[in-house]
Amino acid sequence: MIPKPPPREVSPGFLYIPPYRIQGVSIAGESTCIQVPELDVCFDMGECLRFALASKVVAISHGHMDHIGALAYYCSQRRFQGMGTGKIVCDTRLAQPIHRMMAGFVDLEQQRTPYDVVAIEPEETVEIKPSVYLRGFHTEHTSPSMGYVVVEKRSKLKPEYAEFPQEKLRELKDRNIEITRILEIPLVAYLGDTSPGPHLVRPDVRKAEIIITECTFFEPEHKDRAKIGMHMHINDIAEWLRVVECKAMILTHISRRTHLGYAKQRIVELVGEEKAKRIFVLMDNKGNRERYERQEIDAGMPPRTSGAKT
Numbered sequence: 001m002i003p004k005p006p007p008r009e010v011s012p013g014f015l016y017i018p019p020y021r022i023q024g025v026s027i028a029g030e031s032t033c034i035q036v037p038e039l040d041v042c043f044d045m046g047e048c049l050r051f052a053l054a055s056k057v058v059a060i061s062h063g064h065m066d067h068i069g070a071l072a073y074y075c076s077q078r079r080f081q082g083m084g085t086g087k088i089v090c091d092t093r094l095a096q097p098i099h100r101m102m103a104g105f106v107d108l109e110q111q112r113t114p115y116d117v118v119a120i121e122p123e124e125t126v127e128i129k130p131s132v133y134l135r136g137f138h139t140e141h142t143s144p145s146m147g148y149v150v151v152e153k154r155s156k157l158k159p160e161y162a163e164f165p166q167e168k169l170r171e172l173k174d175r176n177i178e179i180t181r182i183l184e185i186p187l188v189a190y191l192g193d194t195s196p197g198p199h200l201v202r203p204d205v206r207k208a209e210i211i212i213t214e215c216t217f218f219e220p221e222h223k224d225r226a227k228i229g230m231h232m233h234i235n236d237i238a239e240w241l242r243v244v245e246c247k248a249m250i251l252t253h254i255s256r257r258t259h260l261g262y263a264k265q266r267i268v269e270l271v272g273e274e275k276a277k278r279i280f281v282l283m284d285n286k287g288n289r290e291r292y293e294r295q296e297i298d299a300g301m302p303p304r305t306s307g308a309k310t
Contacts, residue, residue: 012049013282016292017210017248020188024049026252026282028216028231031066034252034282036188039150041128043190043212045071053077057128059136060090061192062145063097071098072105075115087116089126089134093144095119122146132187137202139194141230149204150188156181188212189246193253195230200240211246212282213237214253218266234263238270241279252282260284 015022024034024042031046035055042055048070052058058074061067075086090098095117106112118126125133131153139145161169161179172179189208191200193216199205216231217223226233231253241249254263260281268276280288296302 010283011285012051013285013288014292015248015250015280015282015288016295017250017280020210022210022212022250022282023051024282026214026254028214028253028255029066030256031069032253033070034190034212036150039128039132039188041134041150043148044068044192045074048074048077053081053083056084057087057089057126057134059134059148059190060088060094060098061139061147061190062091062141062143063094064143064193067193068098068101072102072113075102076105076113079113085114085116087118089118089120089136089148091136091138091144091146092119092121094146125151135204137199137205139192139199140197141193141195145192145194147189147191147194147199147205149186149190149202149208151204152185152187154183154185156183185209191232193231195227196232196236196240201243206244208244208246209248211244211249212252213249215251215263216253216255218254218258218263234266234270237267237279241271241275247278248280249278250280250282254281254283260287 010025012023012025020036020038022034022036025047026032026034032044033042033046033049033052034044035042035052037054040055041057041059042052043059044061044067045058046066046069078084078086088098098117102115120126120136122137123135125135128134133151133153135149135151136146139147158179158181169179186204186208188210189205191213193214214232215234215237217226217233223233223235263281267279
């Protein structure tokens with residue numbers, strides 16, 4: 001008898017939520033690695049997807065193996081391929097464990113891979129692009145955990161000076177009078193693995209344009225399992241959706257035990273068809289591919305199915 005070939009690898013999920021691409025893999029207990037190329041950031045590094053190497057910054061949510069297991073390989077490959085030193089942003093509680101992990105590879109390989117660790121406390125920020133910052137905040141999980149919001153800082157003229165002519169504005173600036181104010185625009189929020197808590201309704205999370213969040217459990221009888229593992233259940237998502245203002249909520253970290261068709265059915269049952277239009281499942285490759293093809297047609301482009309599959 002001819003043996004069966006090995007099972008096909010999981011294809012990365014892909015969503016285009018203008019102007020951002022959200023791409024990567026996230027399967028509960030196996031691996032999570034999610035990239036937003038336009039923001040030059042990757043969230044978690046459970047496996048090192050080839051396209052993730054292009055991101056100069058990796059923001060680590062927590063130290064579980066399925067979220068951090070490929071971090072050393074990411075740093076090594078960036079240097080090997082001449083892409084520069086990888087920057088690891090993490091909770092201060094994870095900094096020393098990460099250094100110890102990287103030191104273990106020095107002993108194994110007998111060579112040192114350069115890397116940078118930027119350890120932050122809650123509410124501290126790291127600039128990842130000009131005027132674009134990564135802000136951390138504590139979440140609630142079975143190990144020290146941190147979520148992130150990418151915020152853009154924009155300078156805007158104060159309302160009281162809106163009608164002033166340019167000459168007058170220049171005169172005020174010459175007198176060192178502050179005529180502008182800084183606005184913060186929350187672009188993308190990433191929650192990592194977490195249970196429900198006050199961090200879900202922070203203003204910068206609630207107002208983010210895109211929210212990327214785990215939803216590990218969907219079955220009604222698994223609500224207790226979600227609480228024990230400190231994960232999100234679809235019931236938590238339905239309640240949370242009532243207060244967030246995002247144009248898209250992307251669900252990740254779904255278990256292989258849950259059929260995606262059932263997951264999408266549960267979403268509609270709990271939030272209704274209209275609100276369900278704002279919810280996307282990252283690993284729903286068939287549904288996301290069809291959506292992307294419609295986007296291509298709407299943009300006047302011939303469908304490129306291979307591009308949508310990533």
